[in-house]
Amino acid sequence: MSRSHSNAAVKLSDAAPIFAALGDETRVGLVARLCVDGPLSITRLSRGSGVTRQAVTKQLRTLGKAGLVKETRRGRETIWELEPKRLEKAKRCLDQISDDWDAAIGRLKAFVEEER
Numbered sequence: 366m367s368r369s370h371s372n373a374a375v376k377l378s379d380a381a382p383i384f385a386a387l388g389d390e391t392r393v394g395l396v397a398r399l400c401v402d403g404p405l406s407i408t409r410l411s412r413g414s415g416v417t418r419q420a421v422t423k424q425l426r427t428l429g430k431a432g433l434v435k436e437t438r439r440g441r442e443t444i445w446e447l448e449p450k451r452l453e454k455a456k457r458c459l460d461q462i463s464d465d466w467d468a469a470i471g472r473l474k475a476f477v478e479e480e481r
Contacts, residue, residue: 377458377461377462379454380454380455380458382430382431382432383432383433383451383452383454383455384455385431386427386428386430386431386433387431387433387455389424389427391414391416391420391421391424392424392427392428394414395410395421395424395425395428395434395445396428396433396447396452398410399445399446399447400447403446403447404437404444404445404446405445406443407421407422407425407442407443407445408442410425410445425445431451432448432451433447433448433451434446434448435448
């Protein structure tokens, strides 16, 4: 494996927990809600979601382990907040995959045109 492919693979493996955490519809919904509404309590996050507070808490803990959200205590409430740097890391990985794909398509196109 070339050095650049090895470095890309390492970056992708670093982002794997992010993608795994975002592999659940409820967790993606929570991330989207935190993106739009900012830091929220469990009560506000679970309101209107059709999911229990306990289930929301469990999903937030999974997102927290992936570094996508963090929790802080404000009085008796726990407030959950998005960690945008982790989402940016996932975006950079997807951008790299897209760039690599575009380069591969370009090489294939050049090869096909050369064979004519």
